[in-house]
Amino acid sequence: MPPGLAATSHPALSPADAARFEAALFGGDESREWAAMQQAARAIAAAVLRDFDEIGPLPPEPRILVLAGKGHNGGDALLAAKFIHEKHPRARIETCLVFGERVLRPLALRAWRELSHAPPCRARPCVAPRLTDGENSRPDARSGPTSILPGPPFDIVLDGIFGFQFRPPVEPRIAALLARVNASPARLRAAVDLPSGLGTPDVFLADFTYATGIVKSPALAEENRAAVGRLRYLDLGFWDNTANPSPVPADPPAAAILTPAVLSPLRVLRSPLTDKRDYGHLFIVGGSRGYPGAVIMAALAALRSGAGLVTVFVPETMAAACAARAPEAMWVAWPETPEGGLALEGAHLFRERADRATALLVGPGLGREAETLALAADLAKLSAVPLVLDADALQPAIVGAGAASRILTPHVGEFARIAAALPGAGAVTVLKGPVTRINDGGATTHHSLFGGPVLARGGSGDLLAGLIGGLLAQEPAQPLLAACRGAVWHGLAADRLARAQGQRAVNITQLLDHLAGVLREDVPAAAAGKVTSGK
Ligand SMILES: NC(=O)C1=CN([C@@H]2O[C@H](COP(=O)(O)OP(=O)(O)OC[C@H]3O[C@@H](n4cnc5c(N)ncnc54)[C@H](O)[C@@H]3O)[C@@H](O)[C@H]2O)[C@@H](O)CC1
Ligand SMILES: Nc1ncnc2c1ncn2[C@@H]1O[C@H](COP(=O)(O)OP(=O)(O)O)[C@@H](O)[C@H]1O
Known part of the structure; x- marks a missing residue:
């Protein structure tokens, strides 16, 4: 793993390893645990309010429901509500202490007191409603507008019933409550750490899950995706304090979570003595009459990646329009097939210039004519510089061609197409989706949790490919790093776009801005005050 990645991506742990890690970190010291709870709750409150921006402003008197269990998960949720209340003092907070107040563990009780006594907080408790006959069955999740409490829809629901210590099953009374909450209208459903009841049918259905301190591996499991919603990692500094104990296996983790710090080297001042040739030269080959935009x-x-030079080879009838749209790039007009794809006869245009490139991206809008795909395979075979293969270039015969190092950027459909050819390709694979998984054949898969459904529109993958290509051109020896940086940068930009404009009324090219x-x-630093072992 490149050193730049080891420090900026943090392991995901099984719940058992996470419990061991936290036990060693806090050493049973309640004051440290309380400090960590405050830090986690502040981070959750800030993240929920930030994510709410994708919907729009909170109303002046937001209605918030907190579901709290007995333990730390409940304490985190109660304190998070308190911090939201500090920012929105007119918030109406309804608290459901699902097991009642008497059984709250010490820190959860302390959190509940802080919330309920915070002036002029209107937090009022309720317990999980008693079941009446016939309610013991599980209603279909989100099947109808049954409200758990009377009144208008909740703006925010915070789920803190069970965390990573949860052991199934969910008792029927709580299952019925969760089903009712899932079926009630709410604008943003937030799960603290893990959705309550994860792994059972009686699970809280979250829009966002906020993993505090450590991402627990069930949050990444494919089968849990619908309940977890969008996973946010709240880095509380557990990993960046060298004084912290390391009770976790020394082996490379199977899953690591990328943090925004992976972009830090892109923020430094550039040397005043440099010129454009010091920042890489990306060649892009793509475009067809059918897909001129990609x-x-x-x-x-x-x-926008910081690359010094970008040269783009496109079908000749497109070149002038492309140059008008992006004059900063050098557009080379390539002979076309009758259908408007890149023709084999243009290969000399590439060969004549090839020694100027530091990286090559092939695929966006290429089309799937046999001649054009044969050309793409030739280019991959010829290339002396690292490649990015995207979109139509993700074909078995192309991904394995040649010896240059390469990054492949498939979505799930493209991945299925090339899966059989992958073992021989020796590639970095960027498997795109709601979570983007990056692997270079090594033991660790890096996860980018950034971005969201604002990206679910044509063109977002083309932007990602260009960004990764530009980064690779600047650091050709580091394909894994370029892939991870590209995915994180793209995702963070998408999150900013969605917060500024919402998820719907956008053009994906607005992401560039x-x-x-x-x-x-x-960089959202491992936040206010680090949690230390005190050793
Ligand atoms: N404005 C433009 O010019 C655009 C051009 N595009 C170009 O369109 C061409 C075709 O690309 P497509 O990705 O649409 O190819 P396809 O739609 O042919 O996708 C290939 C396979 O993957 C499946 N699939 C498609 N999207 C998926 C997803 N997000 N997750 C899982 N499976 C998925 C499809 O069902 C199909 O089986 C490429 O050249 C691409 O660059 C697209 O990038 C969209 C925007
Ligand atoms: N629901 C979603 N949440 C997060 N990211 C998404 C979501 N849908 C799509 N994306 C991201 O958007 C990009 C889509 O790429 P791709 O499927 O190749 O689209 P296209 O070829 O149309 O540009 C990928 O980076 C993917 O991770």
Whole structure:
């Protein structure tokens, strides 16, 4: 693993390893645990309010439901509600202490007192409603607008019933409550650490899950995706304090979570003595009459990546329009097939210039004509510089061609197409989806949790490919790092776009205008005050 990645991606742990880790970290010291609970709760409150921006502003008197169990998960949720209340003093907070107040563990009780006594907080408790006959069955999740409590829909529901110490099953009374909450209208459903009841049918259905301190591996499992919603990792500094104990196995983790710090080297001042040739030269090959836009989007993203030079080879009838759209790139007009794809006869245009490239991206909008795909395979075979293969270039005969190192950027459908050819490709694979998984054949898969459904539109993959290509051109020897940085940068820019514009009424190229902002905002430091072992 490149050193830049080891420090900026944090292991995901099984619940048992996470419990051991936290026990060693806090050493049973309640004051340290309380400090960590406060830190986690502040981070949750800030993250929930930030994510709510994707919907719009909170109303003046937001209605918030907190579901709290007996333990730390409940304490985190109660304190998070208190911190939300500090920002929104007119919030109406309804608290459901699902097991009642008497059984709250010491820190959860302390959190409940802080919330309920916070002036002028209107937190009022309720216990999980008693079941009446016939309610013991599980209603279909989100099947109808049954409200758990009377009144208008909740703006925020915070689920803190069970955390990573949860052992199934969910008792029927809580299952019925969860089913009712799932079926009640709410604008943003937030699970603290893990959705309550995860792994059972009686699970809280979250829009966002906020993993505090450590991402627990069940949150990453494919089968839990619908309940987890969007997973946010709240880095509380557990991993960046060298004084912390390391009770976790020394082996490389199977899953690591990328943090925004992976972008830190992109924020440094550049040497005043440099010129454009010091920042890499990306060649892009793509475009067809059928898909003229994709290659333009890839080029636009590459131009924002910091690359010194970008040259794009496109079908000749497209070149002038492309140059008008992005004059910063050099557009080379390539002979076309009758159908408007890149023809084999243009290969000399590439060969004549090949020694100037530091990386090559092939695929966006390429189309799937046999001649064009044969050309793409030739280019992959010829290339002396690292490749990014995207979109239509993700074909078995292309991904394994040649010896240059390579990054493949498939979505699930493309992955299925090339899966059989992968073992021989020796590639970094960027498997795109709601969570993007990056692996270079090594033991660790890096996960980018950034981005969201604002990306679920044509063109977002083309932007990612251009960004990764531009980063690779600047550091050709580090394909894994380029892939991880590209995915994180793209995802963080998407999150900024969604917060600024919402998820719907956007063009995906607006993401480009948020790339600079990502690099210019503070790295969300492992937040206010680090949790230390005190050793
Ligand atoms: N404005 C443009 O010019 C755009 C051009 N595009 C180009 O369109 C061409 C075709 O790309 P497509 O990805 O649409 O190819 P396909 O739609 O042919 O996808 C290949 C396979 O993957 C499945 N699939 C598609 N999207 C998926 C997803 N997000 N997750 C899981 N499975 C998925 C499909 O059902 C199909 O089986 C490429 O050249 C691409 O660059 C797209 O990037 C969209 C925007
Ligand atoms: N629901 C989602 N949540 C997060 N990211 C998403 C979601 N849907 C799509 N994406 C991201 O958007 C990009 C889509 O790429 P791709 O499927 O190749 O689209 P296209 O080829 O149309 O540009 C990927 O980076 C993927 O991870």
